Amino acid sequence: MNAEIIAVGSELLLGQIQNSNATYLSEDLSSIGVNVYHHVVVGDNPHRLADVVRSGLERSDLLVFTGGLGPTKDDLTKETIAKVINKDLVYDEATEKRIQSFFAKRRQVMTDNNRKQAMVLEGAKILPNDHGLACGLVVELDGKTIVLLPGPPNEMIPMVKNYAIPYLKKQLSTAEQIQSKVLRFFDIGESQLVEKLDDLIENQTSPTIAPLASEGEITLRLTVKGQDQKENDVLLENLKSKILERLGNYYYGEDDQTLSLILQQELHDTKQTLAVAESLTGGLFSTTLTDLAGASTVFAGAVICYSNAVKESELSVSQEIFERHGAVSSVCAKTLAANIKQKLNSDIGISFTGVAGPDSHDGHEPGHVFIGIATKNRVVSYELQLAGSRDNIRQRSVKYGLYYLIQCLRKEKVDE
């Protein structure tokens, strides 16, 4: 079943809000085996909306509309679709009763324009709205399915979960199961990764392989369709091990396991705490760790030593280090890591020093970064030359820090 998702609303075309409904619906529809081939956004304009409905009916089996079901004059999704498919809008008593009780509950008066919301497409199945006024509608027409949903996510999402998806599942002729697995890689370029998998991607059928790159991270989504769930799992596992034979060094986790989540888990499992000294990252590394609930059990604290004065007063970096090596150096990074560990009495210390830019500093280009890590057994440092904006450089420095720490912790587990 091929679907398209059509959002109706001028506020989307003005860039005032994001079309998060399409993202949500895409994931839900894919998960039951519907192929979403198009998203469309169109404004509150009857002619352009009508054109979109027509072209949708030509190319797709399933049309899912969001928005334009409200009481105001510029809510015209129902009215426009009715015209295009030659159906009448008929008054639905049950719906009007529901609307009345909705207002009664809130001790509000029902205004005339709310009656508009009691009009439904003739022959449509009604999807109840448990969180608002506009009911959803489903129309079956010459083998095509048209679904109308309200725009506000807090009304749309439960309606989809509880009524639309169960309805569509029944419609789906196929008993096909869809399963997918996301593999996460770091410290490798997309083109380099794709080249290593060239033949696999070239000959992909089921499972399929979809790469996605963001800020130095790359994910591969493996998706399989098949009648038998167990069989699907085997296919996914086989492909995964094939891929890891080639890219194991860059692989760090699966599905929703972000770098920060894995680090938190590793620290938790090994009962270790982490202290942080941040110069160029200015708090971003600590923010990333403390984004996660439960951080307090593994995160001891941090000093943001943006200036040399604070590096010296709080973390005992000597004048001699500044003069001989500079603040942007392996020696300074190691000193910061070792001293923050001792100062906050933690098991591990990590430090970031370098140049975020836009200007160079102390004769170092933007993107020249040193990361220091002090563990129970050793103090090491890593040198990076990152490109991109100030923000890119800070983001990537943090991800490299997370990645190196995870490697250290896993290595030490092996060593012991």
Added chain:
Amino acid sequence: MNAEIIAVGSELLLGQIQNSNATYLSEDLSSIGVNVYHHVVVGDNPHRLADVVRSGLERSDLLVFTGGLGPTKDDLTKETIAKVINKDLVYDEATEKRIQSFFAKRRQVMTDNNRKQAMVLEGAKILPNDHGLACGLVVELDGKTIVLLPGPPNEMIPMVKNYAIPYLKKQLSTAEQIQSKVLRFFDIGESQLVEKLDDLIENQTSPTIAPLASEGEITLRLTVKGQDQKENDVLLENLKSKILERLGNYYYGEDDQTLSLILQQELHDTKQTLAVAESLTGGLFSTTLTDLAGASTVFAGAVICYSNAVKESELSVSQEIFERHGAVSSVCAKTLAANIKQKLNSDIGISFTGVAGPDSHDGHEPGHVFIGIATKNRVVSYELQLAGSRDNIRQRSVKYGLYYLIQCLRKEKVDE
């Protein structure tokens, strides 16, 4: 000029990522008077993409494509458009040189498939990519304009700001000037703000008024169309003063003046430095300040005192305070602010302590937050009860901190 924004990428249709590019582009295009009438998302499929290109050329003057310019086989925006409009892809030496230096900078190897990115549509104007490999392209064709942009927002946004929008501004045939001004408000609800402006919004013609709420901040975009720039400015200024008569207390800045930018400016103007003690915000406040280049002149540094142990060892919060008042208290917030100021020898200290959630802590609900501020003359604290997720609570705490600091600094200027 009527435009549509076409995003290419199967990951969007699978719901893996949101089409935030369309939102960004819509706002920028609207701001220069382009009418965006459609958003379309299509997958990495040459036939469906070709159909989308054709229907776009039929109904729109301007087609803006995002994504599908990468090095991999399923990046086929350039190739597909070339076929539809009967143009060749030609090799561009300058672009290849840029790609080579990009890899050189990162000390990475350039792979063969990257050469694909040096191919451009014949006769196209090239838009430089200052943050990645794929260059942007502009093609003029029988009165239609086709713009190709890379998918990653950190590459797309600067390319649009610096190259695409200036180019399109020149193209716009209309003699009509479009000017807009953004007014920024804080600490007031959207419905409350809209109610105060009810009549103005109801009778809006030119300038128009578009409210937009995000994380406790509300912006009003005033947009005016007219032949005469001076006249437009007067209209905007008149409306602005009308609005500020009613909402002046909540107004803090204009256009791109974010809270953090204004705070940096105020600190800079008064030659003061700021030290930060962060508990529940875990580094987010410092990150926000150091996002801005030039932070080093006003930001002394910070201690992230997530645990009581660090509050005690680093910031001398006494056991007596923990026992009598608790870590989530006005007294603790004031102590942290005063002591971080003294410790890092800065002019001002600010502190954040509270509960980010999801669970309550020490008998405090998530969202119960105290902010302490220590200036030359006084130490004060603010108590907040914020709603929303852990992330919302952290974000809003930071914005309130910025907002209160700005008010303090401005007040002290007046007092002196």
